[in-house]
Amino acid sequence: MQKNISLRIKEPLDDVNNHIEKSKIGLIIVPGVCFDKNNNRIGFGKGYYDKFLSNSENIFKIGICFSEQFLNNDIINTNKNDVKMDMIITDKC
Amino acid sequence: MNVQNDFFELGGDSLSAIALQVKLAKEGIELNKQEIYDNSSARKIFAYIDKKSENTKNNEYESINLEQVQVKIKEVNNIFLTGATGFLGIHILNELLEKTNNNIYCIIRETQGKTSVQRLKDKYLYYFNQEIDDKIGKRLFIITGDLIQEQFGLNREAYIDLTKKINIVINTAASVKHYGKKDYNYEHNVISTKNLISFSEDSNAMLNHISTVGIAGNNLIDTNNCIKNSFSEEDLKIGQAYNSNVYVSTKLQAEELIIKKIQETSIKANIIRVGNLMNRYSDNMFQDNKNTNAFQNKIREIINIGYIPSQMQDFTFDLTPVDLCANAIIKVVLYNQYNNVYHVLNNQEIGMKEIKEILVSHNIKIAFRDNINETDKIKSKWLVNDFLLKNKQKININSIKTQKILKELGFSWKNDMSYYIRVFKSIVEGDKDELRQKFLKIRKNIKNKKSKSDIIITKILETKYYKNSKIIALYYSLPEEVNTIKLINKAIEDGKIIILPKICDEGDLQFYKIKDIRQFAKKY
Numbered sequence: 019m020q021k022n023i024s025l026r027i028k029e030p031l032d033d034v035n036n037h038i039e040k041s042k043i044g045l046i047i048v049p050g051v052c053f054d055k056n057n058n059r060i061g062f063g064k065g066y067y068d069k070f071l072s073n074s075e076n077i078f079k080i081g082i083c084f085s086e087q088f089l090n091n092d093i094i095n096t097n098k099n100d101v102k103m104d105m106i107i108t109d110k111c
Numbered sequence: 112m113n114v115q116n117d118f119f120e121l122g123g124d125s126l127s128a129i130a131l132q133v134k135l136a137k138e139g140i141e142l143n144k145q146e147i148y149d150n151s152s153a154r155k156i157f158a159y160i161d162k163k164s165e166n167t168k169n170n171e172y173e174s175i176n177l178e179q180v181q182v183k184i185k186e187v188n189n190i191f192l193t194g195a196t197g198f199l200g201i202h203i204l205n206e207l208l209e210k211t212n213n214n215i216y217c218i219i220r221e222t223q224g225k226t227s228v229q230r231l232k233d234k235y236l237y238y239f240n241q242e243i244d245d246k247i248g249k250r251l252f253i254i255t256g257d258l259i260q261e262q263f264g265l266n267r268e269a270y271i272d273l274t275k276k277i278n279i280v281i282n283t284a285a286s287v288k289h290y291g292k293k294d295y296n297y298e299h300n301v302i303s304t305k306n307l308i309s310f311s312e313d314s315n316a317m318l319n320h321i322s323t324v325g326i327a328g329n330n331l332i333d334t335n336n337c338i339k340n341s342f343s344e345e346d347l348k349i350g351q352a353y354n355s356n357v358y359v360s361t362k363l364q365a366e367e368l369i370i371k372k373i374q375e376t377s378i379k380a381n382i383i384r385v386g387n388l389m390n391r392y393s394d395n396m397f398q399d400n401k402n403t404n405a406f407q408n409k410i411r412e413i414i415n416i417g418y419i420p421s422q423m424q425d426f427t428f429d430l431t432p433v434d435l436c437a438n439a440i441i442k443v444v445l446y447n448q449y450n451n452v453y454h455v456l457n458n459q460e461i462g463m464k465e466i467k468e469i470l471v472s473h474n475i476k477i478a479f480r481d482n483i484n485e486t487d488k489i490k491s492k493w494l495v496n497d498f499l500l501k502n503k504q505k506i507n508i509n510s511i512k513t514q515k516i517l518k519e520l521g522f523s524w525k526n527d528m529s530y531y532i533r534v535f536k537s538i539v540e541g542d543k544d545e546l547r548q549k550f551l552k553i554r555k556n557i558k559n560k561k562s563k564s565d566i567i568i569t570k571i572l573e574t575k576y577y578k579n580s581k582i583i584a585l586y587y588s589l590p591e592e593v594n595t596i597k598l599i600n601k602a603i604e605d606g607k608i609i610i611l612p613k614i615c616d617e618g619d620l621q622f623y624k625i626k627d628i629r630q631f632a633k634k635y
Binding site for chain 1: 414415473476540542566576580581587613614620
């Protein structure tokens with residue numbers, strides 16, 4: 019692990035031998051600041067996950083957050099660069 | 112349907128008006144939305160087209176020649192502020208409250224079942240996140256009235272009482288609808304100005320009228336008839352086809368009324384033309400009705416169609432932060448000289464090419480493209496006006512005189528690229544940034560995160576997607592997030608291949624396999 023303040027504090031070493039292609043991933047657990055009932059996500063504003071997950075229909079995407087971060091009534095405004103989750107899991111739903 | 116049927120009465124709306132506009136343009140007939148509103152039956156449209164070339168061209172040239180007067184501005188004034196619930200008005204109110212000792216009298220209508228006081232309280236809370244109650248009745252006074260009524264619809268005593276108190280008027284009230292039936296804009300931009308002129312005469316107050324640099328004509332159908340491509344504080348009519356847009360034509364009429372009264376020496380006044388009002392410099396907040404701003408709507412349409420029409424590549428825009436604009440306005444209002452015209456706008460314009468780069472930096476895929484297809488035109492009602500119109504030259508707004516005075520008064524536009532980056536981020540994201548800030552705060556205060564994280568992990572482990580996946584991408588959680596450490600350990604134990612994200616040099620996310628979380632944790 020090495021320090022990187024831009025997204026995750028702890029990151030794996032970028033050893034080429036350990037690199038995994040996007041096409042091989044079956045499931046991804048995606049963090050978010052909040053989610054809505056249409057499976058839209060608001061991330062941390064850098065667009066890393068949206069960029070990574072574009073054209074990734076093969077990967078099942080589960081967004082996770084605490085129930086307090088789930089928008090029960092509002093819908094997040096999205097544009098075509100935003101990637102929808104396939105499922106949201108919170109401690110309540 | 113026959114040639115006399117009204118397009119709008121038949122159910123036409125602004126979207127179908129654009130479709131009609133596009134169809135006509137394909138036939139070589141260029142009409143803007145205003146012209147379709149005003150000539151909403153087929154017969155009227157044909158008759159109008161015949162006369163059009165005569166009508167929109169105009170050869171009116173008029174400059175402004177005023178004699179400035181020196182005045183002694185008092186320490187404490189009684190300022191009559193109109194339009195205080197609007198985006199600019201409420202920022203002027205806040206500047207006056209925060210940075211001066213003046214008393215402020217706001218005239219506000221009762222609408223939508225809300226009292227004038229409640230309307231101002233709601234807006235102030237929305238924009239400044241604090242209550243205004245403690246100021247009401249001390250330095251801030253709210254008058255329920257309507258500017259388009261004679262004597263603002265006040266009873267005689269109340270009106271006379273007001274004329275005795277007030278010595279400065281700031282008129283920010285306006286209808287900013289660019290297209291639509293003429294009467295509404297006429298009432299809210301011209302009649303209200305007439306009533307405020309009468310009030311300024313009755314009270315001997317100095318009138319500060321907020322206008323727009325839009326009267327120069329940059330959003331108009333035809334600027335090729337203009338005798339110059341620069342518009343300074345001394346310019347009024349330079350041949351711009353102002354009749355093609357009710358906002359521009361009514362704002363121009365209001366200025367003419369004031370100029371005439373100044374020349375007759377019956378009032379002292381300033382005309383303050385402001386630029387393209389944008390997000391607050393201090394914290395990037397924008398107006399509550401976000402979808403009414405022409406510039407931001409154009410950018411949203413560009414994002415939506417995925418390219419910038421190359422006709423627009425040399426366009427430049429002034430983006431004027433509303434809070435700095437309000438500050439500059441207060442400075443010229445309280446400046447000891449009257450009968451001036453000011454151009455209060457950020458004079459460092461931003462070009463379409465820079466805008467493109469900023470959008471790309473926000474991960475928007477965008478490029479310049481020559482041909483706009485017809486379906487994209489129909490989706491892009493704000494852009495259509497810019498790229499359908501061929502008879503356009505850019506009119507540069509000259510603000511040298513104003514910038515010099517503002518500099519003397521210690522004001523500067525804090526021009527930095529990071530402001531523009533923030534503005535475009537908010538356009539790209541819509542409400543997202545507000546939601547993000549809100550939920551980051553909420554997340555901080557969530558209780559029992561550990562047990563809640565455990566519930567979430569259990570649920571993930573129960574899904575068939577977990578059970579059926581060999582390679583699973585996870586993330587290493589930060590202290591405030593759903594704790595994923597247990598999940599990582601359990602998945603490794605279950606024989607899954609666990610990969611974690613890393614940002615590579617190009618700013619992309621890449622995933623790498625890990626074998627044992629403790630090993631990494633120790634290293635860290």
